[in-house]
Amino acid sequence: xxxxxxxxxxxxxxxxxxxxHSTPLYLTSSFIFQDAEDMRASFAEEKPxxxxxxxxxxxxxxxxxxxxxxEGAEAGYAFATGMAAIYSTFAALLSAGDHxxxxxxxxxxxxxxxxxxxxxxNIETTYFxxxxxxxxxxxxxxxxxxxxxxxxxxxxxxxxxxxxxxQIAKKHNLIFIVDNCFATTYLQQPxxxxxxxxxxxxxxxxxxQGRVLGGIAVGKExxxxxxxxxxxxxxPALSPFNAWVLSKSLETLAIRVEKHCENALKVAEFLESHxxxxxxxxxxxxxxxxxxxxxxxxxLGGNIVAFEIKGGIEGGRSFLDKIQMxxxxxxxxxxRTIVTHPASTTHxxxxxxxxxxxxxxxxxxxxxxGLENVDDIIADLKxxxx
Numbered sequence: 001x002x003x004x005x006x007x008x009x010x011x012x013x014x015x016x017x018x019x020x021h022s023t024p025l026y027l028t029s030s031f032i033f034q035d036a037e038d039m040r041a042s043f044a045e046e047k048p049x050x051x052x053x054x055x056x057x058x059x060x061x062x063x064x065x066x067x068x069x070x071e072g073a074e075a076g077y078a079f080a081t082g083m084a085a086i087y088s089t090f091a092a093l094l095s096a097g098d099h100x101x102x103x104x105x106x107x108x109x110x111x112x113x114x115x116x117x118x119x120x121x122n123i124e125t126t127y128f129x130x131x132x133x134x135x136x137x138x139x140x141x142x143x144x145x146x147x148x149x150x151x152x153x154x155x156x157x158x159x160x161x162x163x164x165x166x167q168i169a170k171k172h173n174l175i176f177i178v179d180n181c182f183a184t185t186y187l188q189q190p191x192x193x194x195x196x197x198x199x200x201x202x203x204x205x206x207x208x209q210g211r212v213l214g215g216i217a218v219g220k221e222x223x224x225x226x227x228x229x230x231x232x233x234x235x236p237a238l239s240p241f242n243a244w245v246l247s248k249s250l251e252t253l254a255i256r257v258e259k260h261c262e263n264a265l266k267v268a269e270f271l272e273s274h275x276x277x278x279x280x281x282x283x284x285x286x287x288x289x290x291x292x293x294x295x296x297x298x299x300l301g302g303n304i305v306a307f308e309i310k311g312g313i314e315g316g317r318s319f320l321d322k323i324q325m326x327x328x329x330x331x332x333x334x335x336r337t338i339v340t341h342p343a344s345t346t347h348x349x350x351x352x353x354x355x356x357x358x359x360x361x362x363x364x365x366x367x368x369x370g371l372e373n374v375d376d377i378i379a380d381l382k383x384x385x386x
Contacts, residue, residue: 004186007069008250013058025244026058055232059243066250067206068218070185071198076218077228078243082181082201083109084236085215089197090146092230093175093223096122098145101136103160104129105153105358107179108346130158130359131289136165140172147172150179151188152294155342155366156359157281157306159290162297166194175223181205181333186257187299196220197227202246204333205303208256209249212242256335256371260303263377264369268305270378276315276385278363279308304332305367309385312362316341319365322384325376332368337377340366 002010013023031050033039042049050056060078068076079085090100090113102114104127114125126139130153140147147169151160162178169176177197178190184205190198200206202214215238217227231237238246261284268282280287283294284301294301309315319341320328326337330346340346342360355361369377 002069004070005254008066008253011062011066011069013062023059023062023244023247026240028057028240029053053240054235054237057237057240057243059240059247060238063202063214063238063243063247063250064216064218066247067185067200067216070189070250071180071218072189072191073198073218073224074221075224075228076216077224077231078202078238079215079217079231079236080238080242081213081236082199082203082215085199085201085217086110086179087113088231088234088236089177089199089217089227090118090123091234092227093197094118094123094145097143098123099141099143100125100146100148101139101144101174102127102147103133103149103153103158105156105158106148106150107154110179111358130156130160133160133164136168137172140168140174144172144174146177147174148177148179150182151297152182152283152302152304153359154182155304155306155340155364157283157288157304158359159283159288159294161290161293162188162190162193162195166190169196170194182302182304183298184253184257184302186254187261187302188297191219193297197223203331205257205260206253206333207246207249208253208333208335210331210334210336212245214238214242214246257303258300259371260369261300263371263374264303264305265301266374267367267369267377267381268301268307271305271307271381274382274385276310277307278310281306303369305369307365307367308361309363309365313341313343315363316365317344319384320344323380324383325372325380326367332366334368335371337370337372337380338368339381340368342366 041047064076064078128136175196178195180198181201197219199217271277271280282305326339329338343362
């Protein structure tokens with residue numbers, strides 16, 4: 001396998017007759033055939049050919065091939081959003097009566113799929129807490145089909161041991177699916193530890209500049225084939241333009257993520273020293289309860305820092321009101337530093353008990369550390385905390 005950065009830059013669509021150096025945009029809904037036999041053979045999948053951009057497109061194929069190489073996956077399919085990737089993966093691989101075991105700390109929309117929509121189709125989910133991970137086997141039933149987790153988790157930055165869960169999935173013949181969005185394919189490759197499918201919201205660090213939406217699932221060829229057939233018929237395809245943007249973004253992923261991580265560690269260390277901060281969660285802080293696991297499976301600690309402000313919900317609201325440079329946004333993985341207070345915004349509709357269940361305490365702030373000069377990021381956080 002080529003080195004990561006080389007694959008990210010040199011995996012390209014075949015050049016056209018114009019000998020372009022950078023891959024052009026293929027803004028076409030459909031493709032033509034030379035004759036009846038070419039059309040028949042193409043639709044019969046006897047020859048590899050683009051038929052229609054809902055199925056495949058050169059820009060989308062380039063992006064998909066890059067992520068599959070980076071993750072060490074056999075195949076992949078790219079989607080309009082990260083949630084389209086997650087939903088389609090589950091919908092393609094599950095049947096009525098199946099059961100999911102998932103870590104309780106998952107993205108809000110994933111939680112809604114598990115609790116509101118999947119029960120309509122007789123698909124049940126059982127949650128385990130990150131701190132109770134070693135007892136996960138007690139939640140596995142005869143009808144359990146999928147073991148699912150994020151690591152690091154959103155927004156509590158818990159770290160789950162991929163090697164441990166890979167072994168559990170293999171022992172019980174489960175499909176092991178990992179949301180690798182926070183770590184990115186650069187910092188962590190779950191397939192090395194036994195994951196069957198890896199999903200990403202490419203909207204986050206893969207794009208890295210807050211421009212476009214996208215998602216992707218990569219993994220074992222037979223599973224991706226099922227996901228592809230589901231998506232081909234239901235239509236959540238990634239647009240060629242967004243794929244082109246995301247593929248170009250991958251060329252700088254390694255160098256961007258390294259700087260994000262360098263800044264994030266300095267921000268985490270500053271926050272640990274501030275008197276108005278009760279707790280800081282960052283994978284590469286030695287105070288993180290799973291620091292050893294993070295060091296084992298991640299190259300660096302990522303760009304997300306979670307911290308607990310003194311003063312609960314009002315302390316969190318006051319902090320947001322005083323922020324000057326950093327952005328108040330629900331996105332993450334941007335060049336610009338973003339701060340979010342989940343208890344008063346994204347998770348405000350949940351009860352205190354429900355929030356605490358998923359690690360969202362009253363004063364928890366999630367900081368997506370950007371690429372500004374780290375002294376300026378720290379200065380803004382400091383004046384808002386003071």
